Amino acid sequence: MKMKNPKSLQLAAALAAAALTITTASAQNIFVSNTGNGTVSEFNSSGTLINASFASGLGDSEGLAFDSSGDLYAANYFGNTVAEFNSSGTLINASFASGLNYTTGLAFDSSGDLYAANYLGNMVSQFNSSGTLLNASFAPGVSGPVGLAFDSSGDLYAANLNNSTVSEFNSSGTLLNASFAPGLSGPEGLAFDSSGNLYAANEGNGTVSEFNSGGALLNASFASGLNTPVGLAFDSSGDLYVANKGNDTVSEFNSSGTLINTLSDPSLNDPGFIAISPVPEPSTWALVAAGMAVLLGLRRRKTSQEAR
Numbered sequence: 001m002k003m004k005n006p007k008s009l010q011l012a013a014a015l016a017a018a019a020l021t022i023t024t025a026s027a028q029n030i031f032v033s034n035t036g037n038g039t040v041s042e043f044n045s046s047g048t049l050i051n052a053s054f055a056s057g058l059g060d061s062e063g064l065a066f067d068s069s070g071d072l073y074a075a076n077y078f079g080n081t082v083a084e085f086n087s088s089g090t091l092i093n094a095s096f097a098s099g100l101n102y103t104t105g106l107a108f109d110s111s112g113d114l115y116a117a118n119y120l121g122n123m124v125s126q127f128n129s130s131g132t133l134l135n136a137s138f139a140p141g142v143s144g145p146v147g148l149a150f151d152s153s154g155d156l157y158a159a160n161l162n163n164s165t166v167s168e169f170n171s172s173g174t175l176l177n178a179s180f181a182p183g184l185s186g187p188e189g190l191a192f193d194s195s196g197n198l199y200a201a202n203e204g205n206g207t208v209s210e211f212n213s214g215g216a217l218l219n220a221s222f223a224s225g226l227n228t229p230v231g232l233a234f235d236s237s238g239d240l241y242v243a244n245k246g247n248d249t250v251s252e253f254n255s256s257g258t259l260i261n262t263l264s265d266p267s268l269n270d271p272g273f274i275a276i277s278p279v280p281e282p283s284t285w286a287l288v289a290a291g292m293a294v295l296l297g298l299r300r301r302k303t304s305q306e307a308r
Contacts, residue, residue: 029044033062039056039269041268042089054072059077059078062074073114081103082097100125109150143163146158185203186203189242197218207221249271250268
């Protein structure tokens with residue numbers, strides 16, 4: 001009896017493990033910052049709690065954002081820092097970004113720079129991928145900035161809680177529109193859908209408003225019946241998640257604004273912001289596919305040789 005090629009077995013095992021990891025990762029998990037106890041809760045795509053303290057030790061945790069490698073960044077409102085955690089929830093850097101002034105929303109641009117809203121400082125700070133401060137006041141003229149979001153062209157939008165507006169800045173930090181989205185009521189979280197429409201959570205009236213890419217109001221109450229809504233996030237299927245700080249829940253709405261699920265768990269404690277784990281890059285899928293193709297080719301070649 002011929003022994004199987006150990007190298008082929010090792011390659012098969014490695015590719016199988018990679019495929020399993022990627023398949024698992026493609027089911028996006030929901031991460032929620034708990035401002036009441038300084039933790040981040042993790043739920044699966046069905047709304048089942050996976051980890052009540054994926055990240056902990058934060059000072060009134062607020063904004064959340066993933067970088068391109070899958071590390072999660074969490075804003076410490078009272079600590080005036082941004083902490084970095086790996087995909088397993090292990091703390092990598094407690095002060096990835098520091099020197100902030102009551103940090104709220106976070107967002108990454110396409111170059112990997114991190115932007116942090118300073119609520120009391122009335123500014124948005126920019127850091128590079130190493131945590132080095134690039135610009136302490138990237139976005140001038142904001143007033144109590146909370147949520148941040150980038151559109152597909154690289155413009156940055158900041159929700160101004162103090163004057164109920166959304167400001168738009170280009171990639172250089174130049175103000176393009178001081179009141180991009182009118183008619184808001186205490187805006188907090190911001191998020192763009194795949195069509196480029198902007199959604200804003202209205203803390204003041206318990207709704208989420210929808211605007212097109214030009215700032216025109218499409219729906220003042222895309223989602224309603226919310227309880228002090230703060231954070232917003234879309235998953236890859238187009239469902240919108242909203243953190244309800246007032247009743248410790250997260251509401252899930254489909255692309256039509258219909259409520260389809262409510263996440264409710266004792267781990268949620270004044271939930272603030274939401275981040276959804278990124279789906280694998282197409283290049284990752286291509287790498288696994290190529291590896292599987294090589295493996296199958298080796299097996300066919302070996303079978304052919306043994307048959308001779």
